[in-house]
Amino acid sequence: MPAQTNITPRSKDYAQWYQDVIACAELAEPANVVKGCMVIRPHGYAIWEKIEDDLDRRFKATGHKNAYFPLLIPLSFLAKEAQHVQGFAMECAVVTHSGLRAVDGKLEVRNQLEEPYVVRPTSETIIGHFFSKWIDSYRDLPLLINQWANIMRWEMRTRLFLRTTEFLWQEGHTAHATHEDSQAEVLRMLDVYRDFAHEVMAVPVIRGVKTANERFAGAIETRCIEAYMQDGKALQAGTSHDLGQNFGKAFDITFQNKTGQREHVWQTSWGVSTRLVGALIMAHSDDEGLVLPPKLAPIHVALVPIWRKPEEQARVLEVAERVAKELREDGLEVVLDDRDDVRPGEKYYHWERRGVPIRIELGPRDIDAGVAMIKLRVVPEGTDPKAAKKTIPLADIGVSIGKELDAFQAFLFERAKKRMHDSIVKVDSWSEFEKVFADQGSRFVLAHWDGTTETELAIKEATKATVRCLPYPEDVPGFDPRETGRCVKTGKPSAQRVLFAKNY
Amino acid sequence: MPAQTNITPRSKDYAQWYQDVIACAELAEPANVVKGCMVIRPHGYAIWEKIEDDLDRRFKATGHKNAYFPLLIPLSFLAKEAQHVQGFAMECAVVTHSGLRAVDGKLEVRNQLEEPYVVRPTSETIIGHFFSKWIDSYRDLPLLINQWANIMRWEMRTRLFLRTTEFLWQEGHTAHATHEDSQAEVLRMLDVYRDFAHEVMAVPVIRGVKTANERFAGAIETRCIEAYMQDGKALQAGTSHDLGQNFGKAFDITFQNKTGQREHVWQTSWGVSTRLVGALIMAHSDDEGLVLPPKLAPIHVALVPIWRKPEEQARVLEVAERVAKELREDGLEVVLDDRDDVRPGEKYYHWERRGVPIRIELGPRDIDAGVAMIKLRVVPEGTDPKAAKKTIPLADIGVSIGKELDAFQAFLFERAKKRMHDSIVKVDSWSEFEKVFADQGSRFVLAHWDGTTETELAIKEATKATVRCLPYPEDVPGFDPRETGRCVKTGKPSAQRVLFAKNY
Incomplete structure (x- = not known):
């Protein structure tokens, strides 16, 4: 079948442009027959393979080992961590039967399972179960595991690579003896992602801390890297979570410390997915189609x-x-x-x-x-x-x-960095804030916020812009986290500016 | 957790020995909480990664490209190829709902799907659907695709690596303009598997053709490589299928040939899985534990x-x-x-x-x-x-x-080859045949067979031995496929000896 050749210009319809670039480069296509899923075609999969190879080397160089855990998770596991189940229950694919039979020439389900399973939406729970078996002493820590796997989250609005019901990813899962150790791991892996984005994807990112509202369900803190897309929107390209002792307690993962007492472990998890391919496309491509950095070009x-x-x-x-x-x-x-x-x-x-x-x-x-x-x-x-x-x-x-x-690799990075830096703007009035985000508009806005989820949601409701993160100062030119002020929406006191943008 | 250290000798209990070797080397463990699944631990997964790397290079060198297709398959797809659905319907995990809700503190399923999906037990159907969209002209052929993926088949009796409800594998799927081309592909990929087994796994194998009874559901011919395990049993280590035009017709995959007429494509599929790790363990290990060929040793x-x-x-x-x-x-x-x-x-x-x-x-x-x-x-x-x-x-x-x-690599191969060759025996009487396979006994037996499924099943019923394949003569010393005779069970005329063994 000849590939599509027509590309809608970015200026005319950015969303259509994105789809056209993917179709013309034969990277992927919607599966249609399977709700919200995609087929990753050879040219697109070759990019993902290069992403995997490079990241895998970085994970191993930082002491992590790959393993593989079951696709299916017992319903009761999901229920063990209260925040976690709230975050994922609505979007879980559920396996209820283990066979089919033909009835009047039509296939029907048979063998109902005693306890249904969900197809993993993420693996903290099933991995927590095995960590509790493997960890017994401080000598077993840190335990540094990574898994390359497919994940399923039933999404209503899907978009190739960026949001699909099934996607491919890696998920790091680690357990540590102290919170200090697990916090260091969270920072270390976020920097691994940042380095990868800069050196390999040629996509500049801003590291930061998520608000409570945007946190991973079950984490006590979520850090992220946010990338700038050409339409001014942000794309969360990777996350690194401090899970505290939440899963340690839910799954009773304990170790004997050096003084002979039993403690719960401190855990982290961190992941990036095939959405990186979407970030890559949106960051570099133009009206003539796909543009790839040499380090990821098949x-x-x-x-x-x-x-x-x-x-x-x-x-x-x-x-x-x-x-x-x-x-x-x-x-x-x-x-x-x-x-x-x-x-x-x-x-x-x-x-x-x-x-x-x-x-x-x-x-x-x-x-x-x-x-x-x-x-x-x-x-x-x-x-x-x-x-x-x-x-x-x-x-x-x-x-x-x-x-x-x-x-060329360096040129693409500098071009993308300039675009991002040119986009960053400090906004101090609500009318100006609304103007930036009017219609399809978006850019990287540094504005004061009163720190409440209520205001965060009100701003989102009014403008579709969200707090992307409390950014690392060294990643944002001209940003001083010590500068206090008044919330752009409520006028209440603000401890620091945060990064707002519409997002994918 | 300290690893298990006790290994039951092979001579005492071969099945227990196999489990002990895996436990002591910390290769994998039964998941238990997920029916028939396993966790592949880092040392086991590192072996699988090496298998993947080497095979992937061989697939690419023979012109294949990797892609990724959805995990879930609509029920109606499975029903399209009559043989295929018969072969897999009984062991399919079925997704029927897309969410959960808490009722009285317990999680219950919600959002029943209009059409259930099965978790892929193999991907001929879903890939056939996309091939029908991608193939239009003889210029699009051959289409040579491979997928690395997880697979689910609800198994009653599971054994680590050898037979698990979920396993990891690669599945090649190719489409060709002529049967001659697709047949050549079937042979080519079987030889890729043979070369890999010999050169990398140091496991000698016998190539052969499966009987109709042992054929892949939906294939017109299945070829295999059979490996010899230390207890005299065979392990099917890889298969390569000639699918004829069965899926081409079921999914209407057609192309315009050079003279302008539309024809159905000819297809193949071929695969190996994490069961290769089981083959590796059984072929080389001893009462002191795991033995690995250097080319796959982490x-x-x-x-x-x-x-x-x-x-x-x-x-x-x-x-x-x-x-x-x-x-x-x-x-x-x-x-x-x-x-x-x-x-x-x-x-x-x-x-x-x-x-x-x-x-x-x-x-x-x-x-x-x-x-x-x-x-x-x-x-x-x-x-x-x-x-x-x-x-x-x-x-x-x-x-x-x-x-x-x-x-050491060469020594392991020679040792395994000698074991296999020493095992091969020609058997011409039923009493002798029964003796070889009495109790736990098995070896590689060349015997005459009348060619009927009825006799094949009767032999299996009586001895648990099955026809492993009609072997390639060059792979079996002293075997002459032109030698006719009388069936070891029925005495009816036999066109050639075939290879019998008990199998994993």
Whole structure:
């Protein structure tokens, strides 16, 4: 089936643009036949695999080990932590039967289970159960586990990658002897996520602490990284939770300390999901389609050989194959597009829409001159279109392309960072606040807030903007958390500005 | 929690031995609270990750791409292929509701779904649905997709890794323009599995064709690799199915051929699962615990420093750390066991039970002599226990250890191959056949069979032995498929001998 090629401009309909970019790059599609689910197609899954690989290395380097726990969770487990069940009960898929039978040619359920199971919406409860078996002494701590798994949350409004009934994720679950230790883990893993977002996704993020209202159900504190999308909205890209002793007490996870007394463990959990792919798309892509940072691009280079006369074809292809081989030996993924029933222009278009960072054009005259023409997927705004193409020597082409990819990775990060920083604004009056968030508007707003959930919800009700976090000062230029003031909505005293935005 | 340390000898109770090996190595444990499920613990999961990595490379090298399809399958999809639904309906977990509510402090299900979903027992149906959307022209073929996923089949009798309600696997799904192409794919992927089993798992397998009775539900032919376990039983380690046009017709997957006509595609599917970990354990382990081939061992070397006087400790540890660093730079996983409250003997025992291929002992006198003592996890039967330890120079220790690991990998394969070949026997009388399979007995038996399902089932009923496959002649020494004869049970004419064994 030929892929969709039409992309609605961002300025016209941002939500449609997002869907079009995904369709044109063949990253994923709605499953439709399975409520709110998606199919992750090969090009989209290849991005997720690169995300997994890099994060997995970072988790292992910080001492975590992977394990695998059951998909199904007994109903009674979910009920054990009061906050937790409140947060997830409404959106759980429930398994009630263990077989089917044909009745009058139609399939019906059979074998009702004594106790239903839920498909895991997150695994604190089932993992808590096993931690209680595995942990006995302070010598068993810290216990640092990660799981790569599928998760199911019955969502009403779904959007590819960003919010789907089933999604893929990793969930870290750790247990510690002291609150000091578990708090350090929460901070450590949040920084792992921040480093990954910056270094690999080229997406700048703001670290921060969530309000009580936005906290994970069952946590005593939730920290997050918030990313800036091109429409001014925020996307929560990862969270790291201080679970205190809540699950330790609910699942009776205790250890004997060095003085021989039994204590409940202190726990953390932290996760990122396939929604990172959505963040990636929204942060970098443009009206021509997908844009990917080289470190997550399944294909780094699209090599398009060009010939007019048949006798040129063999000669150009021979050199093209040599170039492709050289680049592959440097660890790059190269597609040599030698289709002979497709014109070069169509090929350019095809690979552009799929976010390939660099295109190499190679024709007979280039070969005679010992050069190739390259074009980056994106050039800085205002670049003369003619200057967008560069000529590079064929000798040592691997080194040149490597440098171009590094520079492209850095360019995307700087561009996204500038967008985010340009967006940040301090707002001190309610009328101005309403104006920023009117209609589809959003940006990163630093405003005073009286600290109550009541006001937070009233602001959301009025503007759709929410408190994204109490940001880390070093992540927000010009932000001083010591600056007190008056709540933008109620005028009551405020201890500090917080970050507001509409969000995905 | 201290790990179990007691292992029942194989000769006493093979099934208990298997469980003990797993418990002592902390590979996995029954979930109990979730019917028939298991928790894969970090040491077990690390083996599975290595299996995944290697196979994934092989799939990609043969042109396959990974994708991800929904966990849930609409009931109506399952019903579309008549054989398929018969094969799986009895063991499907069924999702009937999408939420919970608290009633009198107890959780109850709410939001009954219009159409229930099954948790995928395999994905031919849901993938078939999407193939029908993606395939339109012969240019879209072959379509070569693989999925890494969790699977659920409600099993009555479960056994860690070998048969669990939920398991992890990969499932390849491909579509082709001709039966010739799809048949070639079936053979190609079976050989990928065979190569992996031999080269990486060090487990010899026999390739073959399944009987109609043992065929995958919905396939027109199923091929398999059968591995030999130490108790004489067979373990089906992987399958590759020729699906013909069965799912193509059920899901209306058609393409326009080069002459402009529409045809149904020809499909294959193939898979291996976490049961490979069970095969690995049963093939190599012994009464001292887990034995692992180096290519799948999460830890290659356990380095145990030895000191008596406190003043020796620092000196020995310094050299041990240098050795560990050198080995790690060679890409080996090394654990330096420097616990100072555990005696060396206990450490040896600890790492032996976890299947670490090589132990290095390093004491002050070794260092003075510029050597280290090594011990392989297993030595050839009949080796003088004193000769089981070797002295190797510290200079170039990385090269020496690398050679030892290669030799150990080869040794395990040869040992397992000899066991399998020694087991194979031709049996021509029913009384002899019954004797081989009496009580717990099993071996690989080549016997004549009249080719009917009726006789196959009668033999199974009488002896618990089943036809494992019609083997590839090159995989079975002394086997000539042209040799006709008389069925060992009925005396009716037989076209060829087939492979019988009890199986897991």
